[in-house]
Amino acid sequence: MTSPTDPKTQSKKAWLAPLAYLLSGGALLGLSTNLAKLAGERQLSALAFLFWSIIGAALILITISALRRNLPPITGRTLEYYFVAGFVGVAGSNLIFFSAIPHIGAGFVALTITLPPLLTYIGALILKLERFQVMRAAGVLSALAGAVTLAAHKLSTPDADYLWILLALAGPVLLAIGNLYRTLRWPAGVSGDALAPGMLIAAVVILFGVDLLPGFSLSIPTEQRLPFLLIALQSVVFAGQFLLLFLLQKSGGPVLLSLLGSVGAVVGVPVAIFLQGETAPEGLLLGIVLIGTGIALLNIGKVRQ
Incomplete structure (x- = not known):
C-alpha cells in the first residue's frame, strides 16, 4: 500500500492536477468562444458582452475570496500585476477574439487560441523559465502543427476575410506575453485565487476606458431576456476559466x-460545427490528432522533468 509521501504518489499528483486544470480550463475556453458568437447574433456587441461578463465573473471570484478571507492585496506591485495581466490576458486578447467571431466564426477563433504554445515556449527558454527538453519541444511543435494545419485551410477558402484573420492572430501574441508575465511577476506569497479577481477588476477598468472611445457601447438590448442569460452564463464560465x-x-x-x-x-x-451550424474546417481530424499528441508529449515531458 502506497503512502501519501511515497515518491510515486507525489509524482502522480504532480502531473494529474495540472492535467485536470488544463482539460477543464480549456473546455471552458472552448465554450466561451461559442457563447460570444451567440451573443453577437443577439445584437450584443463584443465590448458589451465582454465587459458585463467580466464584471459578473469578478463578483463571483471576489465573493469566494471574501468567504475564504483571501481578498486581493492592494500594493504597487499587485496593482501593476493586475493591470498588465488584465490587459494582455483578459481585456485586449478577448476583445480581439470576440470582435473577430462574427467575421470569421467561433470555430476559427477557437483555433487561433491554440497558437501561443510555441511563442510561450521560445520565450520561456530565452528567459530561462524552462530548460530545453526534446519531448516537451516536440509536444509544442506538434500542437502548433495542428493549429497551423487548420489555419492554412481557413486562409485558402475563397471567402476568407484576411483582415479579421490577421487581426485574430494578434490575440495569441498577447496571450503568450501574458503567460510569461504572470509567471515572472507573480507577487510573492499571494495565491492564485486572490490574484484572479484582482486581474478581472483591472480588466473591467480597462474595458470601461475603451467604451469612452467613439464607436463603442456597453448597452445591452432589452427587447429579450436571452442577452442577459448569455452574460450570466459567460460570467460563470469566465470565473471558472480564470481561476x-x-x-x-x-x-x-x-x-x-x-x-x-x-x-x-x-x-x-465541434460545438461550433454541431450546435451552431458552422462548416467543419478542412483538416480538422489531422489537426486534432496533432494537438492531442502535443498535449500528451508535454505532460509526459513534465513528469520526466
Whole structure:
C-alpha cells in the first residue's frame, strides 16, 4: 500500500492536477468562444458582452475570496500585476477574439487560441523559465502543427476575410506575453485565487476606458431576456476559466498553460460545427490528432522533468 509521501504518489499528483486544470480550463475556453458568437447574433456587441461578463465573473471570484478571507492585496506591485495581466490576458486578447467571431466564426477563433504554445515556449527558454527538453519541444511543435494545419485551410477558402484573420492572430501574441508575465511577476506569497479577481477588476477598468472611445457601447438590448442569460452564463464560465488559469499557471508553468487554447479548440470547434451550424474546417481530424499528441508529449515531458 502506497503512502501519501511515497515518491510515486507525489509524482502522480504532480502531473494529474495540472492535467485536470488544463482539460477543464480549456473546455471552458472552448465554450466561451461559442457563447460570444451567440451573443453577437443577439445584437450584443463584443465590448458589451465582454465587459458585463467580466464584471459578473469578478463578483463571483471576489465573493469566494471574501468567504475564504483571501481578498486581493492592494500594493504597487499587485496593482501593476493586475493591470498588465488584465490587459494582455483578459481585456485586449478577448476583445480581439470576440470582435473577430462574427467575421470569421467561433470555430476559427477557437483555433487561433491554440497558437501561443510555441511563442510561450521560445520565450520561456530565452528567459530561462524552462530548460530545453526534446519531448516537451516536440509536444509544442506538434500542437502548433495542428493549429497551423487548420489555419492554412481557413486562409485558402475563397471567402476568407484576411483582415479579421490577421487581426485574430494578434490575440495569441498577447496571450503568450501574458503567460510569461504572470509567471515572472507573480507577487510573492499571494495565491492564485486572490490574484484572479484582482486581474478581472483591472480588466473591467480597462474595458470601461475603451467604451469612452467613439464607436463603442456597453448597452445591452432589452427587447429579450436571452442577452442577459448569455452574460450570466459567460460570467460563470469566465470565473471558472480564470481561476483554473491561475491554478494551472502555478502548478504547470507557462508552457503547459499555453496549451489551454489547444484544448479549447478541441472543444470549441465541434460545438461550433454541431450546435451552431458552422462548416467543419478542412483538416480538422489531422489537426486534432496533432494537438492531442502535443498535449500528451508535454505532460509526459513534465513528469520526466
